[in-house]
Amino acid sequence: YAPDFSAETNGGGEALAYALMVLAREGAAAVGDLRYYADVKGDDFATPIAQAQLAAALASYGDQARADAMFRKAAAKLAGLGPDEGQIWRVDYGTRYRDAAALLTLAVEAGSTAIDREALTDRIATAGTNLSTQEATWALLATNALIDRPGADGITIDGQPADGPLVRVLDAGAVTPVVVKNDGVDTTLTVTTYGVPSEPEPAGGNGYAITRTYYTMDGTEVTLDGITAGTRLVTVLEVTPFAYGEARLMVADPLPAGFEIDNPNLMSAGSISGLDWLDALQDVQHSEFRQDRFLTAVDWTSDQPFRLAYVVRAISPGTFHHAAASVEDMYRPDFRARGETGSVTIAP
Numbered sequence: 001y002a003p004d005f006s007a008e009t010n011g012g013g014e015a016l017a018y019a020l021m022v023l024a025r026e027g028a029a030a031v032g033d034l035r036y037y038a039d040v041k042g043d044d045f046a047t048p049i050a051q052a053q054l055a056a057a058l059a060s061y062g063d064q065a066r067a068d069a070m071f072r073k074a075a076a077k078l079a080g081l082g083p084d085e086g087q088i089w090r091v092d093y094g095t096r097y098r099d100a101a102a103l104l105t106l107a108v109e110a111g112s113t114a115i116d117r118e119a120l121t122d123r124i125a126t127a128g129t130n131l132s133t134q135e136a137t138w139a140l141l142a143t144n145a146l147i148d149r150p151g152a153d154g155i156t157i158d159g160q161p162a163d164g165p166l167v168r169v170l171d172a173g174a175v176t177p178v179v180v181k182n183d184g185v186d187t188t189l190t191v192t193t194y195g196v197p198s199e200p201e202p203a204g205g206n207g208y209a210i211t212r213t214y215y216t217m218d219g220t221e222v223t224l225d226g227i228t229a230g231t232r233l234v235t236v237l238e239v240t241p242f243a244y245g246e247a248r249l250m251v252a253d254p255l256p257a258g259f260e261i262d263n264p265n266l267m268s269a270g271s272i273s274g275l276d277w278l279d280a281l282q283d284v285q286h287s288e289f290r291q292d293r294f295l296t297a298v299d300w301t302s303d304q305p306f307r308l309a310y311v312v313r314a315i316s317p318g319t320f321h322h323a324a325a326s327v328e329d330m331y332r333p334d335f336r337a338r339g340e341t342g343s344v345t346i347a348p
Contacts, residue, residue, distance in 0.1 A: 005044060012046020013037075014092050017053040024057035031061045038066045047092065048078040048099040052106045059110035068114035071107045075115045078103060087207065087245030089301065093134050093331050097127050101138035108145040121146065125188060130333040154184020203324065205337020209240045212253065212325045212339050217311075219277035224322070224344040231314045232262055234278065235294070239327050239337075240305040247301070247329040248285075251308060253294040254323040256344040261289045262313040280309035297330075317348045 005013045023029035045051045055070030104120040155162040214222050215234045287296040322342040329335040
């Protein structure tokens with residue numbers, strides 16, 4: 001039994017559509033149920049991916065006409081949403097990019113010609129570089145679905161035909177040019193460069209700013225250019241949104257080599273006695289106090305800043321590099337920020 005739903009109520013049918021697709025792939029769905037939801041509730045699903053999943057379920061049972069109709073509904077809903085999306089809360093961890101990639105994947109796998117494959121492919125290929133896990137996964141699935149599509153004929157690399165997917169990794173010291181020739185239809189080639197910056201990146205970000213400050217246990221701000229081994233300090237991270245947003249944030253603060261986390265329980269209620277000066281957020285979704293970094297997940301739906309805190313202890317004399325703290329919207333990773341890098345000097 002599934003409760004009635006609309007695009008605004010009872011989850012918009014999103015979980016139902018996914019369940020029906022999984023059941024259909026295993027041959028365990030009732031085709032009458034699939035047809036009912038397509039004919040009666042097809043416009044009530046809240047997201048394009050939900051409509052595409054119902055379409056995929058119908059295609060699994062050979063009902064291509066209804067599948068194509070649902071794929072067209074999904075494409076129309078996606079087009080109506082437009083290409084841009086603000087920082088809004090989606091319980092399914094999705095974005096319009098994710099839905100576009102999922103629609104393309106499911107339609108191609110179902111053999112449907114009801115969507116504009118070229119338009120969706122271009123939308124996915126030109127959307128940017130920072131992808132969430134959901135977006136990257138569905139983009140990869142879309143690529144896999146399109147592998148056998150004609151379009152790569154006529155391409156040669158150094159005179160050799162490029163049959164199927166091709167990845168070529170070139171070392172920075174390579175001096176021999178790579179000759180790419182295309183005697184067929186226009187084809188998109190992607191060139192990716194990667195490496196380690198020679199200089200630390202400056203502080204900055206899109207949508208957020210993050211700062212890191214150290215205090216003594218009584219609340220006096222300190223610098224890290226001459227502390228002694230054994231000293232305990234409170235690390236305070238402050239994240240400032242540039243505007244109102246709804247986000248699942250991951251905050252990461254790498255530790256310098258001379259520090260270790262002293263009190264993993266500081267963020268737990270009742271564990272900050274003696275730190276009355278500290279106004280830090282304690283209602284977080286998850287925190288990890290690793291050997292080399294502090295990580296915490298925060299659901300934040302506000303334009304106001306928040307602070308996180310934990311206690312460190314200086315343990316090893318020396319001068320150490322201190323990597324920048326960072327914050328990132330895990331499902332819209334274009335919204336991110338990094339703080340200042342620095343150094344730590346610990347005296348014996």
